[in-house]
Amino acid sequence: MSALRSGNVPHTHPSETVPETSRRPLRRFLVVTALRDEAVTFCRGAGPSFYPLSLDRALGAGPGGNWRERGGHPVIYSGPGSWGLDSLGTLFSGGDVGLVLFCGFAGGISPSLVAGDILVGTRVMKSGPGNYPVSPPDFLSFRYRTGTILSVGHPVCTPAEKLRLKSETGGDVVDMESAGWLACASRHSVQGWVVRVVSDAAGETLPREMMDFVDSHGEISLRGIVKTLLMRPALIPAILSLVRGMVRAHKSLRDLGRLVSQQVESGYGPEGDSR
Numbered sequence: 373m374s375a376l377r378s379g380n381v382p383h384t385h386p387s388e389t390v391p392e393t394s395r396r397p398l399r400r401f402l403v404v405t406a407l408r409d410e411a412v413t414f415c416r417g418a419g420p421s422f423y424p425l426s427l428d429r430a431l432g433a434g435p436g437g438n439w440r441e442r443g444g445h446p447v448i449y450s451g452p453g454s455w456g457l458d459s460l461g462t463l464f465s466g467g468d469v470g471l472v473l474f475c476g477f478a479g480g481i482s483p484s485l486v487a488g489d490i491l492v493g494t495r496v497m498k499s500g501p502g503n504y505p506v507s508p509p510d511f512l513s514f515r516y517r518t519g520t521i522l523s524v525g526h527p528v529c530t531p532a533e534k535l536r537l538k539s540e541t542g543g544d545v546v547d548m549e550s551a552g553w554l555a556c557a558s559r560h561s562v563q564g565w566v567v568r569v570v571s572d573a574a575g576e577t578l579p580r581e582m583m584d585f586v587d588s589h590g591e592i593s594l595r596g597i598v599k600t601l602l603m604r605p606a607l608i609p610a611i612l613s614l615v616r617g618m619v620r621a622h623k624s625l626r627d628l629g630r631l632v633s634q635q636v637e638s639g640y641g642p643e644g645d646s647r
Contacts, residue, residue, distance in 0.1 A: 411424035521568055
């Protein structure tokens with residue numbers, strides 16, 4: 373039986389073992405993103421057994437959100453930055469989550485990465501003290517480039533700022549969630565993998581106002597988009613110049629979803645074997 377289905381998945385500390393007992397509750401494989409757009413894109417590649425679900429609904433704040441009673445694998449979007457971290461801990465606290473894949477888009481700070489490239493995290497850093505080693509499975513690390521993810525508390529938008537962060541940290545991509553996600557998962561003894569798709573390369577400028585295009589729950593904010601573009605119509609060319617890269621990033625995220633789905637459905641085990 374697959375370790376993903378039986379719950380025999382190693383925790384954050386490799387030295388710990390989890391006894392296999394018939395009384396142990398079924399442990400689930402989850403996917404977590406920051407934005408609904410990321411969750412939907414992943415699901416389009418992964419197929420019908422994966423479905424997008426907001427964190428609020430997953431915690432029972434709306435109809436149809438009781439994922440514990442549903443089949444398949446929810447792809448839960450928690451909101452950008454640190455918005456959903458407190459609630460995410462509640463999601464992991466029941467003891468029925470065995471493994472979680474954290475994924476989504478990120479900015480490239482390594483000049484060798486272009487939009488659409490996939491980076492599998494082997495280390496996640498945060499601004500200030502904090503360093504989280506990650507042990508990704510072979511089916512990810514053998515297929516994609518591996519490297520360091522840097523998490524900061526604000527959008528990184530200019531080539532100069534990306535270059536500075538690369539020089540100071542040696543990171544490959546930058547985001548606002550991965551370090552917080554892993555810390556939360558570790559507190560609840562949930563194993564986590566982190567995969568990021570580059571949406572904007574190190575030499576590209578990302579308009580800071582694009583953060584107004586989503587709300588705190590990770591949903592697209594039409595009001596924010598209209599308000600921003602009416603007040604700053606000069607942003608339109610800059611946004612359009614990023615569209616080509618975002619198209620490549622969406623395709624790569626769908627491909628990642630397809631690969632993960634194939635591994636999960638085939639019964640992927642914790643040491644990288646298919647059973």
